[in-house]
Amino acid sequence: MEGGWPARGVLSLTGSLLSTGRGNTFTIDCSGFDLHGVDPPAFQAVFDRKPFRPIIKYSVPTHVNVSFTLSVILEADAQLQLLTSFLWMNLIWDNPFISWNPEKCVGLNKLTIVAEKLWLPDIFIVESMDVDEMPSGLIAYVSSEGRIKYDKPMRVTNICNLDIFYFPFDQQNCTFTFTSFLYTVDSMLLGMDKEVWEITDMSRDVIHTQGEWELLGINKTSPKMLVGDNLYDQIMFYVAIRRRPSLYIINLLVPSGFLVAINALSFYLPAESENRAPFKMTLLLGYNVFLGTPLISMFALPSGVYFALCLSLMMLSLLETVFIAYLLHLATNQPPPCRGGSTPCCCTAPAQGNAAPLLSPPHLLFPHPHFSEPVELVGKVPGPGEAEPARGSGWTRAQREQELWVQFSHMMDTLLFLLYLLFMASCILTVIGLWNT
Structure with missing residues (x-):
């Protein structure tokens, strides 16, 4: 089904709101956005593709840029060896079926769309031990070139080897491994649009832990994970924190x-x-x-x-x-x-009146x-x-x-x-x- 669309070269929409561009690209007709706002039918074809990975050639893997901002360290449970934190996971990828001409859209370069309407990469943290309760109604930012930016808040309770022998002067090193649950390296590749030092500075600026923890630094590595015959891409972040004593x-x-x-x-x-x-x-x-x-x-x-x-x-x-x-x-x-x-023997003095002992x-x-x-x-x-x-x-x-x-x-x-x-x-x-x- 998905392989047949590139051969046609055009995606037909009700009212011809999605017209053919150059090659295998598609352009959304947004000429009426300045009069009546964003017309939902213009994106209906994109919404209908939600169950499928947004790619023109199915053999080309989707590149997803992963980063995060550590905002709160809630608890470090030494007995259970668990670290509970709150972070924002930032995902960026391209959807080739979304594009429009900003000059015809009153200079509109970016839109906000409900994330539930779009295809989302299934990126999760390997060390996480709890079920992610994601709030509903999250928003994704979509640019005129089809680049989607999605910020997902997460309360993460992950396994961490807490070495607390030097309490209260202890330092901890915990790992956050981001990977896909379904897509192998043939379908999805992970990358970063930010440098590690940028992630560290941003997290250090916003982190708030009621004065108990401070962020020392963040490092990263990108090893592949082999599960059976399947090879998955992943990014491992090493987060170093120190307790304020x-x-x-x-x-x-x-x-x-x-x-x-x-x-x-x-x-x-x-x-x-x-x-x-x-x-x-x-x-x-x-x-x-x-x-x-x-x-x-x-x-x-x-x-x-x-x-x-x-x-x-x-x-x-x-x-x-x-x-x-x-x-x-x-x-x-x-x-x-x-x-x-x-x-x-017991010596006693001779009794003579009130003699002293x-x-x-x-x-x-x-x-x-x-x-x-x-x-x-x-x-x-x-x-x-x-x-x-x-x-x-x-x-x-x-x-x-x-x-x-x-x-x-x-x-x-x-x-x-x-x-x-x-x-x-x-x-x-x-x-x-x-x-x-």
């Missing part, structure tokens, strides 16, 4: 850093203080509540390294406090040795800053002369042992604090180094 630095990284810093400062609380452990536990509970917010839970995977390190540091700090408290408990509560027997409280056993020996603030109970030296010697040794335990506990506290600072600095430098690579 300021929002996540303010809402995630800075608060976490503050909590870790306050936890480090808690080491300056006295080791004997009963408030150190509860204070660290409060910070740890507050950090867990902080991690449970939706903003962090949504991005738990990419920021897992950083937040896991922060949580580990706070947990190690709490364990260190428990260990030091245990050492101080041993130092201040172990029974002193007795000189009256071969085995340790022989074992001083733990906080009185600490060395005085101006004396080398511990200062006893509790009076001694007088007794027989022969018992005084033995009892004094036993208590002095017990006090010295307790003092050594206390000093050892303080040394361990200082050592573990230094190790904590070293580990914290190493973790911070490691995370910063990973994010900068």
Whole structure:
């Protein structure tokens, strides 16, 4: 049917609105457009050809120029590895059955026609995972030479390998492959009427993503796709985007850093203080509540390294406090040795009125800053002369042992604090180094 039209050399229309031109071209009679507007019957023959590829020689492939404008990056789903964006796909091709003389059409060089009336190339994006819901009533621009320009809005959810280890300083590279579903290279060839840098600049000017993403660049390649015995033409665009990290630095990284810093400062609380452990536990509970917010839970995977390190540091700090408290408990509560027997026993002072206990409280056993020996603030109970030296010697040794335990506990506290600072600095430098690579 289509092969018979070029042999006739003319397409007959009702009212002879489509007349013969030179060779196998056709010219629309638009002499009356300046009086009554565009006459629909003038294009009726073109509309009737909609089911068929608009070509005079069927062996000649149709050249379709493909480009797009990326306007919005809606969502990057790291868990499902999907990128949702909104773009305008621009298609340009020639229809040899549409042409008119602008001089006879009051200088009219371009018309708008409802796209549903024309043949449209079946160009789609290979990586797209959703059904394209194209709005109805889209318009195509038709020039006097028969060149058709069609802009199609698309909401695309396509598969993309999202590497979010460096969140929130991550960069993503996604692919948009445009190809035909039906037409092989014998029937359709794809090309571009714009340079890649023009597509990049246009997309960068109009992209709007609520401040989260920015477009780095777009590259392209044109490999052929072999499916069975059929060879299809395609154009692959590589889109590089980068996340703007300021929002996540303010809402995630800075608060976490503050909590870790306050936890480090808690080491300056006295080791004997009963408030150190509860204070660290409060910070740890507050950090867990902080991690449970939706903003962090949504991005738990990419920021897992950083937040896991922060949580580990706070947990190690709490364990260190428990260990030091245990050492101080041993130092201040172990029974002193007795000189009256071969085995340790509970020594009691002879009852003499309201005599004070022989074992001083733990906080009185600490060395005085101006004396080398511990200062006893509790009076001694007088007794027989022969018992005084033995009892004094036993208590002095017990006090010295307790003092050594206390000093050892303080040394361990200082050592573990230094190790904590070293580990914290190493973790911070490691995370910063990973994010900068």
